[in-house]
Amino acid sequence: MLFIIGLGLYDEQDITVRGLAAVKRCKRVFLEAYTSILLVDKEKLEAFYGKEVIVADREMVESRIEVILDGADKEDVAFMVVGDPFGATTHTDLELRARALNIPTKVIHNASIMNAVGACGLQLYRFGEAVSIVFFTDSWRPDSFYPRIAANRQRGLHTLCLLDIKVKEPSLESLARGRKVYEPPRYMSVNTAIEQLLEIEESRGEGAYGPDTLCVGVARLGADSQSIVAGTMEELQNYDFGPPLHSLVIAGNTHVIEEEILSAYRIHGAAQG
Amino acid sequence: MLFIIGLGLYDEQDITVRGLAAVKRCKRVFLEAYTSILLVDKEKLEAFYGKEVIVADREMVESRIEVILDGADKEDVAFMVVGDPFGATTHTDLELRARALNIPTKVIHNASIMNAVGACGLQLYRFGEAVSIVFFTDSWRPDSFYPRIAANRQRGLHTLCLLDIKVKEPSLESLARGRKVYEPPRYMSVNTAIEQLLEIEESRGEGAYGPDTLCVGVARLGADSQSIVAGTMEELQNYDFGPPLHSLVIAGNTHVIEEEILSAYRIHGAAQG
Numbered sequence: 001m002l003f004i005i006g007l008g009l010y011d012e013q014d015i016t017v018r019g020l021a022a023v024k025r026c027k028r029v030f031l032e033a034y035t036s037i038l039l040v041d042k043e044k045l046e047a048f049y050g051k052e053v054i055v056a057d058r059e060m061v062e063s064r065i066e067v068i069l070d071g072a073d074k075e076d077v078a079f080m081v082v083g084d085p086f087g088a089t090t091h092t093d094l095e096l097r098a099r100a101l102n103i104p105t106k107v108i109h110n111a112s113i114m115n116a117v118g119a120c121g122l123q124l125y126r127f128g129e130a131v132s133i134v135f136f137t138d139s140w141r142p143d144s145f146y147p148r149i150a151a152n153r154q155r156g157l158h159t160l161c162l163l164d165i166k167v168k169e170p171s172l173e174s175l176a177r178g179r180k181v182y183e184p185p186r187y188m189s190v191n192t193a194i195e196q197l198l199e200i201e202e203s204r205g206e207g208a209y210g211p212d213t214l215c216v217g218v219a220r221l222g223a224d225s226q227s228i229v230a231g232t233m234e235e236l237q238n239y240d241f242g243p244p245l246h247s248l249v250i251a252g253n254t255h256v257i258e259e260e261i262l263s264a265y266r267i268h269g270a271a272q273g
Numbered sequence: 274m275l276f277i278i279g280l281g282l283y284d285e286q287d288i289t290v291r292g293l294a295a296v297k298r299c300k301r302v303f304l305e306a307y308t309s310i311l312l313v314d315k316e317k318l319e320a321f322y323g324k325e326v327i328v329a330d331r332e333m334v335e336s337r338i339e340v341i342l343d344g345a346d347k348e349d350v351a352f353m354v355v356g357d358p359f360g361a362t363t364h365t366d367l368e369l370r371a372r373a374l375n376i377p378t379k380v381i382h383n384a385s386i387m388n389a390v391g392a393c394g395l396q397l398y399r400f401g402e403a404v405s406i407v408f409f410t411d412s413w414r415p416d417s418f419y420p421r422i423a424a425n426r427q428r429g430l431h432t433l434c435l436l437d438i439k440v441k442e443p444s445l446e447s448l449a450r451g452r453k454v455y456e457p458p459r460y461m462s463v464n465t466a467i468e469q470l471l472e473i474e475e476s477r478g479e480g481a482y483g484p485d486t487l488c489v490g491v492a493r494l495g496a497d498s499q500s501i502v503a504g505t506m507e508e509l510q511n512y513d514f515g516p517p518l519h520s521l522v523i524a525g526n527t528h529v530i531e532e533e534i535l536s537a538y539r540i541h542g543a544a545q546g
Contacts (some may be wrong), residue, residue: 095534115385
């Protein structure tokens with residue numbers, strides 16, 4: 001059996017009781033560590049599970065999946081994913097590959113940013129399509145998110161922006177030389193996201209949003225150190241949210257109860273409602 | 274401290290390790306049991322926690338909230354919610370009430386239908402606004418969901434339909450007589466949802482969807498008995514999904530990988546992709 005297990009948002013304590021029982025019975029335990037990260041070390045997970053944890057990087061999952069699936073028809077294997085297993089397309093793909101090999105699979109769900117973002121004070125059922133914002137490079141400044149944000153805001157809906165994570169990415173320079181050297185990990189901050197968003201708005205000029213648009217920045221959701229701060233793009237652009245992971249919500253139209261909650265998160269204090 | 278704890282999708286094993294530790298240290302433990310239900314009895318929860326569990330019905334949460342909050346500034350109180358705490362507006366309201374009384378709160382997240390629905394094979398980031406479908410009565414046939422589904426489908430997005438739950442609702446007749454008698458619990462099935470949807474489409478005739486529209490019905494998500502079946506509205510209308518809880522997804526445009534997964538869930542078997 002292949003167990004695909006969501007680990008939730010923050011640390012080793014966020015696994016479910018069902019998920020922990022499954023991990024404990026598995027012969028091999030993999031941790032997917034490139035679409036998101038937990039805020040604890042692998043060693044802490046290993047001590048908590050009493051098991052060796054094998055880190056599965058993008059290359060293993062996309063090119064050497066047999067390392068994970070071999071023997072999973074005869075023994076139990078755990079593939080652990082930060083958040084919920086269906087947050088990223090690659091996990092769906094893993095399930096398909098397992099099915100094709102007649103390996104039974106069982107998914108154990110958990111919280112992910114896609115539902116826990118409700119903590120920011122904006123109501124989940126008023127979110128439109130989510131978007132991903134990737135790091136700009138000198139030559140590649142993708143803005144396919146722009147019409148989606150515009151369409152959401154036109155309908156008064158909020159937009160969850162998932163911010164880029166680069167873990168164990170080979171440097172372009174090293175790829176050109178044919179010998180992979182990995183870049184240090186990078187996690188997009190709310191600040192960088194807003195900077196990129198405003199640059200795109202400036203160049204497109206269609207008014208999907210602007211410096212005065214209300215947003216909520218969310219950092220380390222679910223951790224004791226979690227930070228939720230509401231303000232305009234301009235106000236949040238220089239706010240220090242601290243260590244990763246960050247997410248950003250661009251508000252649509254807000255309702256009374258949403259405004260009441262957001263007032264407690266306003267960047268200049270609670271009194272501004 | 275008031276702990277607002279998500280219980281996840283299915284049974285007592287779906288609580289997180291962090292959530293279970295919190296419940297075990299609380300003096301009083303409430304279970305919100307009217308916006309959703311777990312598929313286990315209260316007694317099973319009590320045995321698992323080693324604690325008495327007090328069921329909080331709508332009346333308690335909306336009109337006698339002090340029963341829950343009294344003393345929570347001095348001792349630990351747990352308010353447990355099926356799914357994630359931010360799935361329903363009432364829980365946001367509870368947090369606001371606690372804050373107004375200077376009671377510290379801590380939220381412990383979990384899976385909810387809002388993110389776990391990714392299990393149906395349609396990608397989460399391609400969902401638009403979610404809608405709620407409530408039971409029609411002879412005189413009340415609300416269709417405010419219709420333009421939302423239409424707008425989602427126009428943009429090629431999927432729509433999660435949250436289906437009505439009626440638990441401990443006083444009968445209209447008994448309200449008229451001034452002495453509350455409660456109706457037996459009712460959980461909307463995929464079948465009823467589709468019947469109501471098609472009735473609304475018939476009367477509005479704007480073509481937001483129709484009998485040939487691809488949908489995915491989801492029942493008891495996260496349980497061993499979970500059922501995920503894809504088909505047109507017409508095909509699913511008479512399919513027996515078994516016991517509650519049910520949800521329905523109305524597909525927008527589907528991508529190749531989505532179609533590959535859905536093919537395994539097609540009502541007439543796996544070969545139809």
